[in-house]
Each structure stands twice: as C-alpha cells, then as structure tokens.
Amino acid sequence: MIERNRHYRALKHLLRQFPVVAILGARQVGKTTLARLLLDERKGPVELFDLEDPADLARLDDPRLALSGLKGLVAIDEVQRQPELFPVLRVLADRKPLRCRFLVLGSASPSLLRQSSESLAGRIGYYTLNGFHLDEVGIERMDRLWTRGGFPRSFLARSNADSLTWRRSFIRTFLERDLPQLGIRVPAPVLSRFWSMLAHYHGQVWNSSEFARSFGVSDKTVRHYLDILSEALVVTQLQPWHENLRKRQVRSPKIYVRDSGLLHSLLGIDDRRSLDRHPKLGASWEGFVIHQVMEWCGEDMGQWHFWATHSGAELDLLWLRGNQRFGFEVKRTAAPRLSRSIVTAIEDLGLDRAFVIHAGERTFPLHDRVTAVAADRILDDLPS
Secondary structure, eight states, rough: OOOOOHHHHHHHHHHHHHHHHEEEEOOSHHHHHHHHHHTTTTTSSSSEETTTHHHHHHHHHHHHHHHHHHOEEEEEEEGGTTTHHHEEEEEEEEOOOOEEEEEEEEEEHHHHHHHHHHHHHTTTTEOOOEEEEEEHOOOOGGGHHHHHSHHHHTTTTSSSSHHHHHHHHHHHHHIIIIITTOOSOHHHHHHHHHHHHHHHHTTTOOOHHHHHHTTTTHHHHHHHHHHHHHHTTTTEEOOBOOOSSSSOOOOOEEEESSSSHHHHHHHOOHHHHHHHSSSHHHHHHHHHHHHHHHHHHHHSSEEEEEEEEEOOOOEEEEEEEEEEEEEEEOOOOOOOOHHHHHHHHHHHHOSEEEEEEEEOOOOOEEEEEEEEEGGGGGGSSSOO
C-alpha cells in the first residue's frame, strides 16, 4: 500500500479546525481508503456510513435521529447521493459542546458544493484529493506515473494492459453512471465524444467558437460541457493572468485533462512507445509536470494561472503566493535555455524567481532569477 501521509496530515489538521470536513475528488481516487485510515487510527468512537450500501441508506432514513446520538468521528461516503443531509449536519455542528465531527466524502458536483457551502458556511473545510503524486510513488517511478496516471488502480495495475483496461472502464462508468448520479443530464455518448475531442486540445487556450464549430453545437453548449468535466475534477481550466500592461494579453483559460493516464486513453495511446510517437507528447508531459508542481507547491496556497500575450510571450504557470511571484516554464528538452518569454515575464510581471523544468538530469542557474530544474528534482529544488 502506498502511504498518503501528506494528505493524512492535512486532513487531521482540518478536522481540528472544522466540525465538518469534506474530501472532494473524482471516483476511485482514494477518498474512501484515506477516510478508513483516519477512522482506524482515531482514538475514541468512529462510525462509517456508505451511501451506496442500502443498509446504510436505510439507517439514514431519518438522519437527525441516526446521527444525533453519535460521538467521535463520523464518516459519510458518497454524500452527493443524499444532499439533504447538509442542513442536519449544520444543526449537529452547532451543538455545544461539540459531540462529534463529520468527515464527508463526495464528488465535486455543482449541487454538492452549492448546498454544502450554503448550509455549512463557516463550519466546513474542503480538501481536494487528487491521484498519486511523485512524493508518494517516488521519483524513480515518474515515468510510470506519467504514462498510467495517478488513479491508484491504474498506477498499481499488474501490467500496462491491465492499467489501460481499467482506465477505459473508468471513463465509460464515469460517463454512464457517475455523472448522471450527480444530476448531469447530458447523454453519455455526447460527453464521451466531447471529452475525446477535448483531449486533442490538451494544453491549448480554450476557444469556444472554434470548438463549437468542430463539435457542431453552440458556444454556450460546449462551455457547459467543459464546466461539467471541470467541476467533476477530471479537467483543469488554468485561468489566465492579466495586468495593466501596454500589451494585448490572452484572457481565455488553458485546458488540461487532469490525469495523464486518462488523457492517454482518450487519445488512443496504448503504451509508452505509442506515447513517444504521438504529436501530443510534449503537451502531455507539460500537463503532467504542471499538475505535479501545483500540488507539490500547494494547490490551495495562493493563486495559480498562466500568462500569455498576443505577441507571443508566454508563461506556462504563474504562482502568486502572498507578495511573491514565481514563474514556471515546462520544456521537454535535455538542454534548456533562457527564453525570451521568461525574460519578458520577469520584466512585465516582476517575478521574484522563475524555473524552467526540463527533462534533463541536472539543476543549474540560467540567470540570477532563473533556475533550470530537472523534472526528477522538483521535490528538492522547487519552493514549497
């Protein structure tokens, strides 16, 4: 079993701060396993309700009666199946003294987030759980993590073929069962085609009109489809940063399939050999590195953007942490150079430091404020 100590510590901290803590993430990303670990190591009474279990659903037929007498830590899995629980949790979270804390697990559907934030304002802490990260699997398995993605069953599969089979099954189940359970009424074949087309735009700036023409629907419709996949935590919309400069700046988000393994399945990439020959090789590696950097530095610590001008200057990742600004450029090369884009970003955005993450073996300075960082050194050589 791969230990997820960083997430475990973060959740224990949140449970000390809030009476209710929500773990949000895509299906099969490891939310239940992590919750069981917290329950197993908890001193005092614990209780777990799985809302996919008919017996547990029956127990919560009268949620106020079922929950009010419990003490310690209570976990409720698949909470999106019963959003009417949130008003009850608000009442129980306001009791003095506090008799128990609640750990709720669910997919980040729009209705779940809206109802939980409205009912539990000031009482709930959110934690987004992604797939495995480099600090969990080890730098030596970076290539495997990139190729297979971070979903535990995909990464830990006995063979590449088994991993691919699992990912294909996940995509089908996600579209045919999971999204409808979140209240999404778009037909699965439509979203399947859209997601596959979106994979070919991975790493590009979103253009609603162009995508709508390709897909044969309106701009508003494709935007709706994009938001569905983003809110379900399988697509990332990296928002643009713009300042009061005498330059025209890009104001549309960049689009990434959140998990590199799912991206490869959507693109029809079966193995590493196919990946090396695919035209989206560089974009795949860029998206993988960007998500690793964001999680390692702290996805919820500050703001994350990209920056680009219509004249060609571009920064793959901009991290605003308090008064500090860090820039990141991702290049799949073993011989990185100081690009004009980095120099322009330093001048226009006032970057404190910049990093060029590359596929080579060494970390070395390129400029007094720019460091070339080998991808297998990001856990050691990046700010965190």
